[in-house]
Amino acid sequence: MSARSLIFPQAEFQARTTRLQGQMHADGLDALLLTAAADIFYVTGFLTRFWESPARPWFVVVPAQGAPVAVIPAIGADLMGRSWVQDIRTWPAPMPGDDGVTLLADTLAELVEKTGRIGLPMGLETHLRMPLADYRRVEAALAPRQCVDATHTVQRVREIKSEAEINKIRASCALAGRAFDRVPEFAQHGCALDQVFRRFQMALLEEGADWVSYVAGAAGQGGYGDVISPAGPTPLAMGDVLMLDTGAVRDGYFCDFDRNYSIGPASAPLAQAHSALWHATEAVLHSLRPGMRACDVHRLLCDEIVKQGAQPGAGRLGHGLGVTLTEWPSFTPQDTTPLRAGMVLTLEPGVALGDGTRILVHEENIVLRENGCELLSPRAPETLPEIS
Amino acid sequence: MSARSLIFPQAEFQARTTRLQGQMHADGLDALLLTAAADIFYVTGFLTRFWESPARPWFVVVPAQGAPVAVIPAIGADLMGRSWVQDIRTWPAPMPGDDGVTLLADTLAELVEKTGRIGLPMGLETHLRMPLADYRRVEAALAPRQCVDATHTVQRVREIKSEAEINKIRASCALAGRAFDRVPEFAQHGCALDQVFRRFQMALLEEGADWVSYVAGAAGQGGYGDVISPAGPTPLAMGDVLMLDTGAVRDGYFCDFDRNYSIGPASAPLAQAHSALWHATEAVLHSLRPGMRACDVHRLLCDEIVKQGAQPGAGRLGHGLGVTLTEWPSFTPQDTTPLRAGMVLTLEPGVALGDGTRILVHEENIVLRENGCELLSPRAPETLPEIS
Numbered sequence: 001m002s003a004r005s006l007i008f009p010q011a012e013f014q015a016r017t018t019r020l021q022g023q024m025h026a027d028g029l030d031a032l033l034l035t036a037a038a039d040i041f042y043v044t045g046f047l048t049r050f051w052e053s054p055a056r057p058w059f060v061v062v063p064a065q066g067a068p069v070a071v072i073p074a075i076g077a078d079l080m081g082r083s084w085v086q087d088i089r090t091w092p093a094p095m096p097g098d099d100g101v102t103l104l105a106d107t108l109a110e111l112v113e114k115t116g117r118i119g120l121p122m123g124l125e126t127h128l129r130m131p132l133a134d135y136r137r138v139e140a141a142l143a144p145r146q147c148v149d150a151t152h153t154v155q156r157v158r159e160i161k162s163e164a165e166i167n168k169i170r171a172s173c174a175l176a177g178r179a180f181d182r183v184p185e186f187a188q189h190g191c192a193l194d195q196v197f198r199r200f201q202m203a204l205l206e207e208g209a210d211w212v213s214y215v216a217g218a219a220g221q222g223g224y225g226d227v228i229s230p231a232g233p234t235p236l237a238m239g240d241v242l243m244l245d246t247g248a249v250r251d252g253y254f255c256d257f258d259r260n261y262s263i264g265p266a267s268a269p270l271a272q273a274h275s276a277l278w279h280a281t282e283a284v285l286h287s288l289r290p291g292m293r294a295c296d297v298h299r300l301l302c303d304e305i306v307k308q309g310a311q312p313g314a315g316r317l318g319h320g321l322g323v324t325l326t327e328w329p330s331f332t333p334q335d336t337t338p339l340r341a342g343m344v345l346t347l348e349p350g351v352a353l354g355d356g357t358r359i360l361v362h363e364e365n366i367v368l369r370e371n372g373c374e375l376l377s378p379r380a381p382e383t384l385p386e387i388s
Numbered sequence: 389m390s391a392r393s394l395i396f397p398q399a400e401f402q403a404r405t406t407r408l409q410g411q412m413h414a415d416g417l418d419a420l421l422l423t424a425a426a427d428i429f430y431v432t433g434f435l436t437r438f439w440e441s442p443a444r445p446w447f448v449v450v451p452a453q454g455a456p457v458a459v460i461p462a463i464g465a466d467l468m469g470r471s472w473v474q475d476i477r478t479w480p481a482p483m484p485g486d487d488g489v490t491l492l493a494d495t496l497a498e499l500v501e502k503t504g505r506i507g508l509p510m511g512l513e514t515h516l517r518m519p520l521a522d523y524r525r526v527e528a529a530l531a532p533r534q535c536v537d538a539t540h541t542v543q544r545v546r547e548i549k550s551e552a553e554i555n556k557i558r559a560s561c562a563l564a565g566r567a568f569d570r571v572p573e574f575a576q577h578g579c580a581l582d583q584v585f586r587r588f589q590m591a592l593l594e595e596g597a598d599w600v601s602y603v604a605g606a607a608g609q610g611g612y613g614d615v616i617s618p619a620g621p622t623p624l625a626m627g628d629v630l631m632l633d634t635g636a637v638r639d640g641y642f643c644d645f646d647r648n649y650s651i652g653p654a655s656a657p658l659a660q661a662h663s664a665l666w667h668a669t670e671a672v673l674h675s676l677r678p679g680m681r682a683c684d685v686h687r688l689l690c691d692e693i694v695k696q697g698a699q700p701g702a703g704r705l706g707h708g709l710g711v712t713l714t715e716w717p718s719f720t721p722q723d724t725t726p727l728r729a730g731m732v733l734t735l736e737p738g739v740a741l742g743d744g745t746r747i748l749v750h751e752e753n754i755v756l757r758e759n760g761c762e763l764l765s766p767r768a769p770e771t772l773p774e775i776s
Binding site for chain 2: 036
């Protein structure tokens with residue numbers, strides 16, 4: 001067959017499931033109900049871009065012991081059958097009236113005693129990827145079993161990456177680094193920004209991305225106004241700073257970092273801002289350690305930017321990374337999640353420029369080790385690169 | 389600024405909102421709460437790939453009268469500020485403890501009387517894109533206001549496309565057609581399937597896609613086993629049939645169609661299967677009319693495949709299309725949605741091959757007019773094309 005084999009050996013998925021089951025036990029859960037693409041990929045290896053279609057819900061149940069059980073639309077049986085999951089139950093979705101509700105409720109009732117607790121992620125940075133009305137039917141059918149929040153259970157396990165996962169993220173970062181190196185080939189003065197975005201995506205694919213789930217960026221004189229917009233047709237002008245940010249995917253794992261380029265010589269304020277971001281990042285790359293909290297990283301980055309004579313931008317200054325473009329924790333003043341060895345994280349400081357309506361941002365990807373940061377993205381140059 | 393301007397004139401969004409408000413009135417709703425990317429893009433024009441990050445929820449409220457109100461993370465204020473929405477309320481997300489919950493509940497309480505009903509999509513093919521626990525807090529804070537299902541309200545409006553929308557989908561189909569024409573350049577015997585997928589995505593970008601949200605496909609001797617898998621490194625072999633399927637996006641609108649290619653001369657059963665699919669599609673392209681139901685199209689396609697001497701494959705045989713890769717209705721035996729002029733639809737028949745474990749699928753995109761189908765995708769060739 002032409003289809004891809006499993007991305008990891010079965011032992012990887014078994015180890016993840018065992019870790020999840022340990023955390024479930026600690027958190028008093030008798031089963032975990034997963035509906036999101038990332039969670040389902042994490043425990044089964046089931047990887048498909050078909051999630052782009054909102055037509056069908058997909059379910060995986062992690063019981064207290066043993067292998068996961070898949071309750072999925074029939075169209076996915078072939079692909080799930082190539083995973084390590086043996087117990088695959090299907091229905092012909094989409095099915096008005098009962099779109100997997102009875103099959104899922106029966107499966108959970110079989111796996112969990114009436115006094116049991118079923119966990120599903122309900123908290124910050126999670127969604128329930130099934131119709132709300134159908135979830136309510138499942139919950140009602142399962143009573144007196146309780147459905148409770150399992151955000152903590154899933155996040156404490158998923159946030160510690162295995163070496164196999166770290167290697168995948170490193171590979172995504174490396175291919176994106178090669179694509180960033182080629183930006184001067186297609187981002188000269190006069191090139192339309194939307195064409196630059198297209199050529200950047202083509203470069204990412206050519207360098208080995210399986211697909212490109214995220215590209216954003218901006219260009220402007222003396223900084224840019226936001227970092228999440230798609231591109232328009234305006235040509236790059238001399239004096240613009242161009243930023244490109246990507247989440248390219250290889251084997252289901254993301255990178256997430258950006259690079260800045262000056263179109264023609266950089267103005268002194270831009271050159272200084274880039275230098276401040278680079279040196280602030282450098283300082284935190286050397287000081288970050290397990291045992292710090294997410295909010296400590298936010299404070300460290302802000303302090304270092306101020307030390308460099310610049311003004312920190314607003315918003316979160318980094319986050320987790322892995323099977324989605326962004327994962328918890330968030331480097332904000334409010335997030336007290338403890339940082340632990342094995343976490344893959346982004347450092348994403350920004351500085352405010354001019355009257356405060358413009359910004360410059362900078363991003364690197366790291367894995368936190370017992371003794372500090374290991375870079376996964378090829379380090380940005382200390383000096384803002386110029387495209388002449 | 390380098391960012392893209394609004395994709396449609398403001399009048400387009402005003403007209404959509406007025407239609408939604410008419411349907412809300414008919415369905416007894418005093419406000420609509422939208423959380424999904426497609427719904428929010430539909431009423432505001434807010435288009436960003438940042439939805440790829442699950443970190444933050446986004447909310448748009450459509451009141452009974454007047455313009456929508458956006459309740460969004462501060463990081464999106466700049467981009468939303470370029471839309472026609474004037475009332476934009478932000479919070480510094482992600483915020484543990486109160487991630488927009490109070491701001492959203494206060495906004496809804498301000499716009500809806502205590503006896504009012506707030507609708508949100510809860511039914512088939514919908515998701516609530518916010519944490520379930522936060523939704524429950526919002527719902528509790530709004531009592532005695534009722535939160536009810538608005539799937540019907542949203543779907544009956546969104547399923548009828550404006551001419552402006554149809555033009556966008558036609559443009560996506562056209563660029564994908566040009567990319568399909570180039571497949572023989574990079575899909576010869578001996579090429580690894582994952583490289584073919586990469587080159588196909590590059591061709592889509594080169595032909596004008598803003599991004600490629602979906603590529604799937606397969607290759608195999610005498611048919612393929614499934615149609616949703618990512619590609620592996622197996623090289624194409626003589627006698628394989630290769631299928632590529634894409635949802636390429638331009639200006640926020642998708643195409644969704646596939647094409648088949650024979651690597652070397654096609655076997656007689658494959659050539660016959662392709663011909664059966666083509667002629668069955670042709671017959672339905674001529675007979676489809678407003679007033680039929682979704683289930684009628686399923687039956688028509690199956691009947692025509694049988695008339696061609698082939699065996700219909702399982703699953704749905706087409707669906708709606710527009711701001712997501714797939715929209716309702718679904719051409720299944722159970723979906724009784726009435727078809728109306730202005731709907732953009734896919735016809736996607738499949739036939740079973742060999743021992744029934746292999747299939748061949750075929751897909752075209754159309755807009756339903758008062759007098760029948762208008763093709764949006766360039767029609768597939770009648771004979772299975774051969775790459776030699």
